[in-house]
Amino acid sequence: MKITLHVNAGERTVDVEPRTTLLDCLRDELRLTGAHSGCEHGVCGACTVLIDGEPARSCLMFAPQAEGYEITTVEAMSPAPGELGIIQDAFCAAHGMQCGYCTPGMILTAHALLKHNPSPTRAEIVEAISGNLCRCTGYGQIVEAIELAAQRLRGANTEAAR
Amino acid sequence: MKAAPFDYARPKSLGEAASLLAAHEDARIIAGGQTLVPMMAMRLARPTLLIDIAHIDGLSGICEEGAQVVIGAMTRQASAEKSSLVHAKLPLLAAALPWVGHTPTRNRGTVGGSVANADPAAEIPLVLVTLDGEVRWQSEKGQGGCKANEFFAGPMSTELPASAILTEVRFPVWDGGNIGVGFHEASARRSDFAYVSAAAQVQLDGNGKCIRCALGIGGATPFPVKLDAACAALEGTMLDAKDIAAALVADVAGLDIMVDGHASPAYRRRVAAALAARALSDARDAATGVRA
Numbered sequence: 041m042k043i044t045l046h047v048n049a050g051e052r053t054v055d056v057e058p059r060t061t062l063l064d065c066l067r068d069e070l071r072l073t074g075a076h077s078g079c080e081h082g083v084c085g086a087c088t089v090l091i092d093g094e095p096a097r098s099c100l101m102f103a104p105q106a107e108g109y110e111i112t113t114v115e116a117m118s119p120a121p122g123e124l125g126i127i128q129d130a131f132c133a134a135h136g137m138q139c140g141y142c143t144p145g146m147i148l149t150a151h152a153l154l155k156h157n158p159s160p161t162r163a164e165i166v167e168a169i170s171g172n173l174c175r176c177t178g179y180g181q182i183v184e185a186i187e188l189a190a191q192r193l194r195g196a197n198t199e200a201a202r
Numbered sequence: 203m204k205a206a207p208f209d210y211a212r213p214k215s216l217g218e219a220a221s222l223l224a225a226h227e228d229a230r231i232i233a234g235g236q237t238l239v240p241m242m243a244m245r246l247a248r249p250t251l252l253i254d255i256a257h258i259d260g261l262s263g264i265c266e267e268g269a270q271v272v273i274g275a276m277t278r279q280a281s282a283e284k285s286s287l288v289h290a291k292l293p294l295l296a297a298a299l300p301w302v303g304h305t306p307t308r309n310r311g312t313v314g315g316s317v318a319n320a321d322p323a324a325e326i327p328l329v330l331v332t333l334d335g336e337v338r339w340q341s342e343k344g345q346g347g348c349k350a351n352e353f354f355a356g357p358m359s360t361e362l363p364a365s366a367i368l369t370e371v372r373f374p375v376w377d378g379g380n381i382g383v384g385f386h387e388a389s390a391r392r393s394d395f396a397y398v399s400a401a402a403q404v405q406l407d408g409n410g411k412c413i414r415c416a417l418g419i420g421g422a423t424p425f426p427v428k429l430d431a432a433c434a435a436l437e438g439t440m441l442d443a444k445d446i447a448a449a450l451v452a453d454v455a456g457l458d459i460m461v462d463g464h465a466s467p468a469y470r471r472r473v474a475a476a477l478a479a480r481a482l483s484d485a486r487d488a489a490t491g492v493r494a
Contacts, residue, residue, distance in 0.1 A: 061239075096307075
């Protein structure tokens, strides 16, 4: 079926089977491969995107369900091609990743957290990323990366992650 | 982890959705999809038609109606979690909602979906049963509904008629002051499926005596249950530890505990007693203004 999706402030029309998940549609049809395919049943958080600004699992939504919502992927977190947004840069600076598979989900989850709460406590950060699994880092440096991003964003006085 | 093929429909009205559901034997309603989509991915569910009710007017929203707070079936769990009405009038639901999945699943998951889905470990059904709530539905034949304690029939099984769509969930609001709540869960990790959960809401008089008590257990049993005998025994007491322990014995011993690979019945029964006691003492402390 033909559907039109609002993705990263643009409009894209695709022809997909109804059973295509939003994740597979983003990756295979729209070539937005930043959302990663992990468990494909809503446990790991690697496929996290923003739906109307709030984090959601793109593997737990069929592409036709996503019509009418604003979808944001990690590709929209960078201000220009080849550049990094503030949260992305903080993940690099704090070594908030090893293999990087969970990172796009972590970045988008952090983006939504910091939009609502510019000065989260460590416990609030841990709670916010509790639905995103990382099998490399032990999470310590991910939490530090989000703390660093929060600090830089407060200083930058700009919209989160831009 | 790919769903079997199906057709997709996005009706604009409840009537249209009800007709579609009545006309297709293997149709399923999809609201937030946070349980149905993984079940389809694992091919535990293979509907031939998905009826998406997310865009039907009037199915979302939270309002007060008489002595009840009415939550539209399509209301996102995250919206209920942020609702000032829920916080003011339904403190037990407000306490339970942060335990429902994780933030990203609460952003999509719905209050009605959780109730219709009837997972034994789900928190919203537990609160609904504990507070003696009600559900309402609509089918081609018209509207219907029942009490929460008549609605849940077993794991993932309810008395919702086959061609009916859950439309709203109704939670009674307790009148007066000195109301406190407690909510506890035991699971493998935070926000995983609960092996056991306990929800308590109590009201005290000016001297600290319990005048109203609601206590429910979830996760351990095929569907959430209210411990009516314990509630009756605790009304009139000061909710001391020994009052609570004595009141729980018979009801906890009588629980129909589920058997699965995660936790033994003996463990679940022991934890049910412990969490029920903890939820009650938290509720008592909150009602008296004591912070644990």
